[in-house]
Amino acid sequence: MTQNILILPGDGIGxxxxxxxxxxxxxxxxxxxxxxxxxxxPIGGAGYDAxxxxxxxxxxxxxxxxxxxLLGAVGGPRYDQLAWELRPERGLLAIRSELALFSNLxxxxxxxxxxxxxxxxxxxxxxxxxxxxxxxxGGAYFGKPRGIQTREDGVREGFNTIIYSEPEIERIVRSxxxxxxxxxxxxxxxxxxxxLEVSQLWREVAERVAKDYPKVALSHMYVxxxxxxxxxxxKQFDVIVTENMFGDILSxxxxxLTGSIGMxxxxxxxxQGKGMYEPIHGSAPDIAGQGVANPLATLLSVAMMLRxxxxxxxxxxxxxAAVGRVxxxxxxxxxxxxxxxxxxxxxxxxxxxxxxx
Amino acid sequence: MTQNILILPGDGIGxxxxxxxxxxxxxxxxxxxxxxxxxxxPIGGAGYDAxxxxxxxxxxxxxxxxxxxLLGAVGGPRYDQLAWELRPERGLLAIRSELALFSNLxxxxxxxxxxxxxxxxxxxxxxxxxxxxxxxxGGAYFGKPRGIQTREDGVREGFNTIIYSEPEIERIVRSxxxxxxxxxxxxxxxxxxxxLEVSQLWREVAERVAKDYPKVALSHMYVxxxxxxxxxxxKQFDVIVTENMFGDILSxxxxxLTGSIGMxxxxxxxxQGKGMYEPIHGSAPDIAGQGVANPLATLLSVAMMLRxxxxxxxxxxxxxAAVGRVxxxxxxxxxxxxxxxxxxxxxxxxxxxxxxx
Ligand SMILES: CC(C)[C@H](C(=O)O)[C@@H](O)C(=O)O
Ligand SMILES: CC(C)[C@H](C(=O)O)[C@@H](O)C(=O)O
Numbered sequence: 001m002t003q004n005i006l007i008l009p010g011d012g013i014g015x016x017x018x019x020x021x022x023x024x025x026x027x028x029x030x031x032x033x034x035x036x037x038x039x040x041x042p043i044g045g046a047g048y049d050a051x052x053x054x055x056x057x058x059x060x061x062x063x064x065x066x067x068x069x070l071l072g073a074v075g076g077p078r079y080d081q082l083a084w085e086l087r088p089e090r091g092l093l094a095i096r097s098e099l100a101l102f103s104n105l106x107x108x109x110x111x112x113x114x115x116x117x118x119x120x121x122x123x124x125x126x127x128x129x130x131x132x133x134x135x136x137x138g139g140a141y142f143g144k145p146r147g148i149q150t151r152e153d154g155v156r157e158g159f160n161t162i163i164y165s166e167p168e169i170e171r172i173v174r175s176x177x178x179x180x181x182x183x184x185x186x187x188x189x190x191x192x193x194x195x196l197e198v199s200q201l202w203r204e205v206a207e208r209v210a211k212d213y214p215k216v217a218l219s220h221m222y223v224x225x226x227x228x229x230x231x232x233x234x235k236q237f238d239v240i241v242t243e244n245m246f247g248d249i250l251s252x253x254x255x256x257l258t259g260s261i262g263m264x265x266x267x268x269x270x271x272q273g274k275g276m277y278e279p280i281h282g283s284a285p286d287i288a289g290q291g292v293a294n295p296l297a298t299l300l301s302v303a304m305m306l307r308x309x310x311x312x313x314x315x316x317x318x319x320x321a322a323v324g325r326v327x328x329x330x331x332x333x334x335x336x337x338x339x340x341x342x343x344x345x346x347x348x349x350x351x352x353x354x355x356x357x
Numbered sequence: 358m359t360q361n362i363l364i365l366p367g368d369g370i371g372x373x374x375x376x377x378x379x380x381x382x383x384x385x386x387x388x389x390x391x392x393x394x395x396x397x398x399p400i401g402g403a404g405y406d407a408x409x410x411x412x413x414x415x416x417x418x419x420x421x422x423x424x425x426x427l428l429g430a431v432g433g434p435r436y437d438q439l440a441w442e443l444r445p446e447r448g449l450l451a452i453r454s455e456l457a458l459f460s461n462l463x464x465x466x467x468x469x470x471x472x473x474x475x476x477x478x479x480x481x482x483x484x485x486x487x488x489x490x491x492x493x494x495g496g497a498y499f500g501k502p503r504g505i506q507t508r509e510d511g512v513r514e515g516f517n518t519i520i521y522s523e524p525e526i527e528r529i530v531r532s533x534x535x536x537x538x539x540x541x542x543x544x545x546x547x548x549x550x551x552x553l554e555v556s557q558l559w560r561e562v563a564e565r566v567a568k569d570y571p572k573v574a575l576s577h578m579y580v581x582x583x584x585x586x587x588x589x590x591x592k593q594f595d596v597i598v599t600e601n602m603f604g605d606i607l608s609x610x611x612x613x614l615t616g617s618i619g620m621x622x623x624x625x626x627x628x629q630g631k632g633m634y635e636p637i638h639g640s641a642p643d644i645a646g647q648g649v650a651n652p653l654a655t656l657l658s659v660a661m662m663l664r665x666x667x668x669x670x671x672x673x674x675x676x677x678a679a680v681g682r683v684x685x686x687x688x689x690x691x692x693x694x695x696x697x698x699x700x701x702x703x704x705x706x707x708x709x710x711x712x713x714x
Contacts, residue, residue, distance in 0.1 A: 089551045089552070093552070102544070119478060119588055119589055119590070121477070121478060140519060140552070140553060141552055143516070147556050148554050148555075148557065148558050155522050155523055155524060156522065157520055157521060157522040157523065158520070158553075158554050158555035158558030159519065159520040159521075159554065159555055160516055160519045160520075160553045161518055161519075162516065162517045162518075163516040165508070165512050165513065165516055166512055166513045166514065166597060170580060192602070195431070195450070195497070196497060196503075196515075197504050197505050198505075198514050198515035198516055200441075200515060201513065202515065203517030223606055224609040225609065227609050227610045228613040230610070231476055231588065231614060232476055232613050233476070244573075245549070248549075249580055249581050249584045250584070252581040252582065253584040253585060253587070253588055253610065255585070256585040256588040298413045350471055353403075
């Protein structure tokens with residue numbers, strides 16, 4: 001049974017890094033019998049250029065039909081002056097919402113070969129392996145009412161609504177428990193329940209769902225404290241589950257702890273496990289088109305796709321092992337390069353991983 | 358002209374650390390001619406114990422009448438089961454709001470004597486000195502509508518409103534520019550303008566106010582990127598200005614970068630410069646009553662009070678110099694102690710600072 005993968009290169013370095021993912025998928029297909037078909041479509045600024053919309057109708061239709069999606073990155077200064085609804089980010093938010101990809105997995109892993117790249121001391125981050133689970137289709141990102149309006153007294157005000165229903169909280173918290181069951185069985189739910197009512201409901205639901213997972217130790221932490229603890233002692237965490245905006249902030253901080261944000265993949269899943277996979281880093285317009293971007297986060301996103309959506313655990317492990325081997329060989333793109341290693345470009349890195357499969 | 362200082366010990370370690378601040382203020386009065394009168398009142402859990410409310414009416418009246426306020430900390434497990442409106446935190450939020458203390462200054466400074474306590478590498482944090490200016494009386498903390506309600510279909514949902522008016526944004530951003538003028542003239546405004554309308558208005562107002570400060574370089578950064586940059590290269594910042602919730606999260610992360618959160622003071626000011634001063638750390642119920650808490654953040658909060666509200670720059674500098682001398686002498690409370698230093702308790706540390714004045 002052949003599965004369909006939709007590739008969305010997007011903007012900036014997106015096309016370059018996604019080209020290496022295509023190379024990898026074709027190698028898995030030709031040499032290791034992976035049964036996939038690839039298709040490509042524009043999104044973000046590229047969607048606007050091609051069809052006048054950051055998420056063209058045709059791209060959305062292909063995304064709905066696909067079994068899994070691989071995204072490069074969206075955004076760039078060329079599109080900064082566009083109206084709000086035409087901006088590249090709107091395409092990203094729209095596809096998340098349209099496909100109900102509510103469960104965003106963001107691992108923060110320190111690769112031993114790259115330990116020295118972290119801003120933190122080795123004893124603080126050595127061996128770091130945490131999973132941040134971010135709710136991706138609710139909260140202030142999508143809540144209504146929202147807008148900028150002029151009050152009766154002539155004063156303008158801007159407003160957004162942080163809103164979560166009980167089922168929305170339950171399904172993401174449940175995902176958190178499921179993931180924790182496969183790891184160290186510790187789940188930390190992050191909220192701001194001492195200030196926000198929406199967080200009080202969040203905490204109440206988390207407590208209720210916990211009854212179904214007696215083997216998982218659930219703890220609660222305020223988001224300000226979580227930001228501190230990630231800097232002070234990140235290894236105290238196993239799985240963190242949190243709402244959209246807090247997850248946006250904390251997962252970026254956690255990713256940066258590893259010092260190798262060019263290495264980190266992510267998955268955004270719906271209730272059936274169908275998903276969109278993308279590197280955590282952005283479109284890096286400053287280095288786009290130069291062939292120097294690090295493709296490894298994208299290749300590791302392919303591994304996540306193989307594991308979580310395509311149910312090809314052996315192929316996933318094969319890709320991850322190949323990436324490890326290439327790092328052991330001392331190959332590094334510019335972002336992770338240190339003295340004594342060999343600096344390579346995007347393509348050479350992608351080819352090396354394929355060779356190491 | 359004698360100025361009135363209201364002391365609010367609060368809960369946990371609050372009374373202990375505030376006792377050392379009282380010792381310091383009395384020494385400045387007796388030996389260096391500082392013209393102040395001190396009064397004390399309960400807040401937080403202590404307010405609930407004394408008068409059934411986290412912010413007793415009498416405390417609020419005294420706070421309104423005072424020239425400046427010094428707060429220890431609020432909160433503790435004894436009060437965790439109280440109804441929402443009676444919780445210690447509500448007292449803190451209420452006094453901020455009632456006194457219109459919209460401008461919250463949170464310096465993140467690395468003390469050279471304590472450099473080794475940071476989780477970050479010395480080259481990343483050495484010499485760190487940034488000021489985070491957090492809006493303190495708006496946003497989701499106070500926005501309405503808010504609550505938990507049952508929809509028509511029987512599903513419960515929790516909701517809060519992030520809301521800022523143009524004048525609210527303007528006054529905090531203006532404070533940011535004023536502070537930047539006295540420092541390195543670089544102001545970074547942190548928002549999430551690629552997702553939230555309230556942030557779009559924030560950014561627009563910041564751009565407009567910037568025209569009045571041509572000597573200050575204004576930049577904008579998304580909050581997720583700011584969280585990353587604080588970990589990656591915190592010294593790139595001079596002054597950061599941001600809304601209430603983002604400021605809560607980022608200032609705690611920034612404080613933790615220094616590794617000495619027991620050292621960091623804060624100021625919350627109204628439009629006239631009247632203010633409430635408090636250490637950044639919390640009430641630490643686990644060590645309350647043991648005489649081991651670090652009083653230095655509270656003593657440095659007194660220094661901020663002398664500088665910003667009482668206009669006693671020379672006295673402020675005297676306090677800060679005394680703290681520096683005590684650190685040079687190798688005195689350390691347990692939280693900042695390292696091999697080779699002398700471990701002292703709360704009172705001995707307070708006395709040492711007074712002796713070093
Ligand atoms: C581009 C932006 C809208 C997006 C977000 O905030 O979700 C990004 O920061 C991310 O984390 O994927
Ligand atoms: C105790 C809590 C309500 C408070 C806040 O979130 O403002 C605290 O975290 C702070 O930063 O002063």
